[in-house]
Amino acid sequence: MLELDDIQHILVTRTPALTGRYEFLTFGNPAGGRAWLAGLRDKLKSAAEANLSVASDARWVTVAFTWNGLRALGVDEASLATFPEEFRQGMVARAEMLGDSGQNHPDNWVGGLARPDLHAIVILFSRNQETRDRSTAEHDRLVARCEGVESLSFLDLQAAPPFDHAHDHFGYRDRLSQPVIEGSGDVPTPGSGAPLKAGEFILGYQDESGFEPPQPQPLILSRNGSFMAYRRLEEHVGRFREFLRQQGSTPEEQELVAAKLMGRWRSGAPLVLAPTKDDPVLGADNQRNNDFNYKQMDPHGYAVPLGSHMRRMNPRDTGSNMNRRRMIRRGATYGPALPEGAPDDGAERGIAAFVVCASLIRQFEFAQNVWVNDKNFHELANERDPIIGNQDGTLEFKIPKRPVRRKITGLPAFTTVKGGAYFFLPGIKAVRYLAELGSERTTP
Amino acid sequence: MAKDWTKPSALAIPEGGFFGGQGEQGRYGPIFPRTPACYGFTIIAKVKDGCVDAVRGYNKTIEKAVADMPDALAVLKLHYLRWVLFDIGADTYFMYQGIFDTDFDKYTEDAVALFSLTGITTVFVNLEGFPEDWRTNTPAFIKFVRDHHRPSFLEYGEYPYATADEIKKALKLKAAFGEMLDHMQ
Numbered sequence: 101m102l103e104l105d106d107i108q109h110i111l112v113t114r115t116p117a118l119t120g121r122y123e124f125l126t127f128g129n130p131a132g133g134r135a136w137l138a139g140l141r142d143k144l145k146s147a148a149e150a151n152l153s154v155a156s157d158a159r160w161v162t163v164a165f166t167w168n169g170l171r172a173l174g175v176d177e178a179s180l181a182t183f184p185e186e187f188r189q190g191m192v193a194r195a196e197m198l199g200d201s202g203q204n205h206p207d208n209w210v211g212g213l214a215r216p217d218l219h220a221i222v223i224l225f226s227r228n229q230e231t232r233d234r235s236t237a238e239h240d241r242l243v244a245r246c247e248g249v250e251s252l253s254f255l256d257l258q259a260a261p262p263f264d265h266a267h268d269h270f271g272y273r274d275r276l277s278q279p280v281i282e283g284s285g286d287v288p289t290p291g292s293g294a295p296l297k298a299g300e301f302i303l304g305y306q307d308e309s310g311f312e313p314p315q316p317q318p319l320i321l322s323r324n325g326s327f328m329a330y331r332r333l334e335e336h337v338g339r340f341r342e343f344l345r346q347q348g349s350t351p352e353e354q355e356l357v358a359a360k361l362m363g364r365w366r367s368g369a370p371l372v373l374a375p376t377k378d379d380p381v382l383g384a385d386n387q388r389n390n391d392f393n394y395k396q397m398d399p400h401g402y403a404v405p406l407g408s409h410m411r412r413m414n415p416r417d418t419g420s421n422m423n424r425r426r427m428i429r430r431g432a433t434y435g436p437a438l439p440e441g442a443p444d445d446g447a448e449r450g451i452a453a454f455v456v457c458a459s460l461i462r463q464f465e466f467a468q469n470v471w472v473n474d475k476n477f478h479e480l481a482n483e484r485d486p487i488i489g490n491q492d493g494t495l496e497f498k499i500p501k502r503p504v505r506r507k508i509t510g511l512p513a514f515t516t517v518k519g520g521a522y523f524f525l526p527g528i529k530a531v532r533y534l535a536e537l538g539s540e541r542t543t544p
Numbered sequence: 545m546a547k548d549w550t551k552p553s554a555l556a557i558p559e560g561g562f563f564g565g566q567g568e569q570g571r572y573g574p575i576f577p578r579t580p581a582c583y584g585f586t587i588i589a590k591v592k593d594g595c596v597d598a599v600r601g602y603n604k605t606i607e608k609a610v611a612d613m614p615d616a617l618a619v620l621k622l623h624y625l626r627w628v629l630f631d632i633g634a635d636t637y638f639m640y641q642g643i644f645d646t647d648f649d650k651y652t653e654d655a656v657a658l659f660s661l662t663g664i665t666t667v668f669v670n671l672e673g674f675p676e677d678w679r680t681n682t683p684a685f686i687k688f689v690r691d692h693h694r695p696s697f698l699e700y701g702e703y704p705y706a707t708a709d710e711i712k713k714a715l716k717l718k719a720a721f722g723e724m725l726d727h728m729q
Contacts, residue, residue: 185683186571197569309657313680420619421654462653462682465571470650479709 102283102298102305106324106527109150110162110223110430111302111456112284114275117160117225119232120257120432122452123239124521126217128248130174130538133219136246137163137173138535140222146528151285158231162223163531164328164523166190169219174537175321182317183524186461187327190216191520198465199473199490204517211253213332213519218252221330221523225257225432232256255332255452260437265368265384268433269335269449270358270487270514273368273383277390277414279426291391293423301428301458302326308423313458321534324527329455329464332434332519333488338444340514347508360499361486363410364389370410375403393417401500406478409487412471427463428456450515460522488515553580553704561695570649572686576693580701582623583647587640589692591629595670596636600629605663616662619654621645623708627667638671645707648689656685 104112127133143161145153150160165173167188171180186194192206192214200206206214224239226232236254243249260267266274280288281302282295299307304323306312316322348354355378359365365374368383372392382388395417398404404411416422435449457463471477472485475495484490486497491513499506526534557563557579567574576583591599609616617625621644628639648655659665660679668674673692675684703711 197571309679311680314677420651421657424653424657461571466653469571474650476646479707 102281102302103324103527104148104151104284105146106529107147107302108162108525108528108531109145109147109160110454111326111428111525112147112281112286113150113154113160115150115154115157115160115225117227117257117432118259118263119227119229120159120223120225121232121236122255122257123222123224123236124211124213124218124252124254125220125222125243126212126215126250126252127169127172127219128250130172132246132248133169133173134535134537136220136242136249137531139242139246141531141535144528144531147284158227159235160223160225161235162225162525163220164223164525165220165534166218166521166523168216170524170534172217172219173534175534179317179321182315184316184327184459184461186465187522187524191329191522192216194465198468199484200517200520201490202492203513204490206520209332209517209519211255211332211519213253213330213521215252218521221521255434257432257434257452258436260433260449267366268451269337269435269437270340271366272358272362272364273366275429276364276368276386277410279428281428289386289390290388291393296423296426299458300424300426300463301456303458307458321526321530323530325530326456326458326525327460327464328523328525329457329460330452330519330521330523331455331517332450332452334448334450334516334518336444336512336514336516337438337449339512343512343514360405361408361497363404363408371403372398402502405497405499407480407483407486407497409485412477412485413467415471425463425466426457427467430454430456448518450518454523456525486511486514547705549703549706549710551704552700552702554698554700555579557695557697557699559697561693570647572649572652572683573690575647575649576695578647578705579696579699580704581696581699582643582645582701582705582707584641584643584696584699585648585689586694586696587689587692588694589638589671589673589688591636591638592670592672596629599638599667599670602663602667603627605666609662617658619651619658621651621708638667640667645709652686653682656682 140161140163144163145160150157167180167183167190191198195201195206212218222239224232224235226235243251260269268274277292280286280292280295281298283298288295297308298305299312303315303325304319344354344357347357355365359371364370365378365383367378367380368389369379370389370392374382393416394404394411419425431451431453433450434452436447438445438449455464472489475482475484477483480498482496483498484495491511493510493512495511497508497511561576562574563577567577620642623643623645626641630637630639665678674688675681678685
């Protein structure tokens with residue numbers, strides 16, 4: 101039985117936020133950090149609460165901590181040692197394995213995200229600009245009241261028009277394939293597979309291995325928590341559009357190249373079901389737009405290239421052990437939209453997203469290391485994920501086609517990692533436990 | 545490093561198994577290098593007292609698993625697997641040698657899951673030092689494998705760096721050409 105009243109809403113509840121802010125914080129002393137957390141505690145909503153009020157709410161607050169942040173709040177060393185090795189090391193130390201080299205290297209990250217004194221993030225998702233302004237002003241006042249608490253940086257979120265569906269700055273429809281947690285009440289869309297055991301995403305439950313894995317201690321701290329990998333990815337929209345113009349002589353040809361990189365048309369229509377021509381009605385229909393497989397419907401990649409983003413991030417029936425690799429994605433776009441036809445204005449724009457999972461090493465790091473950046477994924481040789489892989493201009497992208505495949509060489513980098521971090525997302529009771537560390541009430 | 549399959553190649557490997565002191569970092573630690581004989585593991589561990597027959601008996605289990613489902617071990621990207629029992633004094637040791645096409649680090653959890661399904665793990669539980677909580681503690685399982693791996697100091701390939709998939713594709717092509725020529729008669 102899922103304890104929805106003890107799980108932060110972001111794990112379960114999809115919110116209709118169009119804007120918001122991420123604040124990245126550091127704590128100069130434990131008391132200040134705990135005072136800050138105590139000030140936020142009542143603003144957090146559990147999944148149970150958010151599910152009831154999401155239609156009328158205007159803002160949704162989430163809080164999470166780095167391993168250094170847990171220490172900065174006063175979590176003792178014995179407890180800290182029980183957290184998984186990859187979380188203790190943090191994303192910066194794992195950069196080489198994650199493929200964060202060259203332009204993506206942590207030396208080039210912004211906002212202080214590579215600093216060891218990054219301790220916490222508060223996510224202020226908001227329905228509109230007015231709510232965001234009110235939330236951030238309120239949070240600024242809280243920070244000012246808490247001695248030693250400082251904001252390292254913030255990132256304002258902004259949906260790009262049109263606002264009737266989620267999409268990134270490249271124009272690809274988003275949020276089409278998300279796993280469903282067993283017991284959450286959500287129903288998977290056709291083709292999305294059965295609901296997965298809660299332990300794949302939430303600590304303290306049985307996972308798809310059939311067992312309940314050991315958890316960080318004490319259990320009051322870890323139960324109903326999760327881990328989040330944060331990625332701030334700049335999207336080079338001007339470069340992307342120029343690439344499409346170079347690769348296709350007509351708008352239709354350019355759209356097909358865009359679709360081949362992703363595995364879906366920008367409308368969301370999957371190439372498996374619409375291999376030659378876009379079908380926007382299909383793209384918008386969540387009862388049909390995820391209902392396909394690869395092994396029977398496209399084994400050689402004539403529709404969806406083997407190296408396309410979608411096929412790498414979820415190989416479906418062509419991958420092994422898939423139920424142990426799924427991840428929940430949350431996040432938003434940031435930066436101003438670049439109007440179609442406008443020259444690149446040099447502004448930073450992109451996606452700032454969280455991968456939520458119970459095991460960073462088995463889920464997020466596997467996806468990043470193998471699916472995204474293994475040059476020999478599917479025996480492709482010399483390819484990485486064309487959208488989010490580490491591209492340095494020397495790799496290629498192969499599009500299977502009869503009688504002869506098409507090979508694009510010198511693929512440019514369409515995205516650059518501008519920052520990232522590993523966070524622990526505590527449950528509601530754990531937030532209270534952390535806020536009261538050092539006081540008499542912390543005894544479980 | 546040449547990747548020309550037409551030219552037999554031997555590679556001397558430094559003590560410890562890595563070039564330059566330490567290999568590229570994988571999720572669970574440094575990755576052992578690919579050689580003309582592909583990737584591989586040679587795990588050597590002492591068999592618990594009284595468990596030798598149990599270990600030996602699992603050869604039939606694996607034989608049947610693969611006979612019933614030929615792609616049972618596909619995820620391991622194997623060329624060859626060799627299981628050997630040998631004595632040192634009064635003790636018996638088990639050697640698991642696998643030659644495969646992907647570094648173990650990449651698909652390590654898949655391998656552990658597969659080991660559990662096919663019974664290979666049940667062989668491991670008869671070895672000294674194998675973690676009792678292996679079902680839920682994948683990192684401990686992987687640490688056992690790494691701790692008991694004895695890296696080669698020389699590896700040789702007659703057709704170096706060719707993957708099992710490439711070899712199978714070549715054999716399929718050969719068969720297809722043969723069939724085509726038959727139709728041409």
